[in-house]
Amino acid sequence: MHKEHNLSKNQQIIFDLIDKSPEPLKAYTILFNVQKKGIKAPLQVYRALDKLVEIGKIHKIESRNAFIACHNSSCQVAKATAFSICEICEKVTEISSAGLSKYLANFKDKDGMKYSKYNLEFFGLCKKCR
Amino acid sequence: MHKEHNLSKNQQIIFDLIDKSPEPLKAYTILFNVQKKGIKAPLQVYRALDKLVEIGKIHKIESRNAFIACHNSSCQVAKATAFSICEICEKVTEISSAGLSKYLANFKDKDGMKYSKYNLEFFGLCKKCR
DNA sequence: TTATTAATGTTATATTATTACACAGCGTTA
DNA sequence: TAACGCTGTGTAATAATATAACATTAATAA
Numbered sequence: 001m002h003k004e005h006n007l008s009k010n011q012q013i014i015f016d017l018i019d020k021s022p023e024p025l026k027a028y029t030i031l032f033n034v035q036k037k038g039i040k041a042p043l044q045v046y047r048a049l050d051k052l053v054e055i056g057k058i059h060k061i062e063s064r065n066a067f068i069a070c071h072n073s074s075c076q077v078a079k080a081t082a083f084s085i086c087e088i089c090e091k092v093t094e095i096s097s098a099g100l101s102k103y104l105a106n107f108k109d110k111d112g113m114k115y116s117k118y119n120l121e122f123f124g125l126c127k128k129c130r
Numbered sequence: 131m132h133k134e135h136n137l138s139k140n141q142q143i144i145f146d147l148i149d150k151s152p153e154p155l156k157a158y159t160i161l162f163n164v165q166k167k168g169i170k171a172p173l174q175v176y177r178a179l180d181k182l183v184e185i186g187k188i189h190k191i192e193s194r195n196a197f198i199a200c201h202n203s204s205c206q207v208a209k210a211t212a213f214s215i216c217e218i219c220e221k222v223t224e225i226s227s228a229g230l231s232k233y234l235a236n237f238k239d240k241d242g243m244k245y246s247k248y249n250l251e252f253f254g255l256c257k258k259c260r
Numbered sequence: 261t262t263a264t265t266a267a268t269g270t271t272a273t274a275t276t277a278t279t280a281c282a283c284a285g286c287g288t289t290a
Numbered sequence: 291t292a293a294c295g296c297t298g299t300g301t302a303a304t305a306a307t308a309t310a311a312c313a314t315t316a317a318t319a320a
Contacts, residue, residue: 008298027276041301046277051298062192063249065276065307084243095239103233107252109225113214115254119193122237124245138267138316157307171270176308181267195276195307 005055013037014048015069018058024066024092053078061085061092063121072096079117080105086126095122135185143167144178145199148188154196154222183208191215191222193251202226209247210235216256225252 007015013034018025025033031045039045049067052058056078058067063085070078071094082095082104104118137145143164148155155163161175169175179197182188186208188197193215200208201224212225212234234248 010299042277043279043301044299047298062251084239084241084245086243087246093239093241093243097237097239100237104250107227107230109214109223109227109252111214111223111257113216113223113252113254113256114260115214115252116217117253118250119253120234120248120250121192122239122243122245123247123249124243126243127241130244140268172308173270173310174268177267 005057007052007057008048010039010044011048011051013039014045015052015057018052018067019069021068023090024061024064024068026064026066030067059083059094061121062119063123064090064092066092068092068094070094081118082120082122084122084124084126086129087123088125088129091126091128095120135187137182137187138178140169140174141178141181143169144175145182145187148182148197149199151198153220154191154194154198156194156196160197189213189224191251192249193253194220194222196222198222198224200224211248212250212252214252214254214256216259217253218255218259221256221258225250 014030017030017033027042027045027049030049031039031042034045049058049060053060053067056070058069059078059081060067061083080101082097082100084093084095085091100120104120107115144160147160147163157172157175157179160179161169161172164175179188179190183190183197186200188199189208189211190197191213210231212227212230214223214225215221230250234250237245
């Protein structure tokens, strides 16, 4: 259904790190963690992140400037993202809700703008922190 | 229905600037524009912005690191924001849709997380740019 | 008045992200 | 094969965004 991307060396290193992280990672945290693998400069990280976001392997949590791996079946849906964010422990979860996706994909505003993409971030308290 | 906040001097200066701007303003653009009024340091701007966001007079467009004045009736709804963003001309419009607000306010995910707030950003092409 | 909270002013610094330039690898195609 | 386009890499420098720390003043409440 969707194209498999062969990740380059830097992309793979950085994806692996993000993928196994239980929490969103920031660019410079990533940089620090991959320096032992030979990635030395911010730009190397940002380039890999840009590409990974573009192909839907990771998502950026805009309100946190951090990145998490996609957990929607390898992500055909990089253009329709929704997350829940706990304001205490900062746990971030990707929301997979057919109802929500459908509602938002079909949403039309009065200005007749045509949407190709959206990002939704919910904030609140997770079970543990409540 | 909602409390009127008496803005402080810096808050008022910065709110006025944002309010009369047709487009979202970035913090350092604001700083540059209010230096003639005696606001000299980034922190003075950020403090005013923080407060204005907190009381709902302005919103932050997270994907753009920029700020716009609220246009939802002086904003009782700082906790439920939705915007449309044109990816070409960067025009940003606040969406007021009772249906959308209602849908999102009532949205429950499977983890039973309780949401107190959300931010939604739609991306696409506006009428002009289509 | 006194205490408390909110706002200000200032310097320095931390964090996040991009520009610019040089080059390497790979597949196409002429 | 050579020339080309495309993607990715490496490196240095710098731009853009945001906060920490500390001292002071203004506004509000007790």
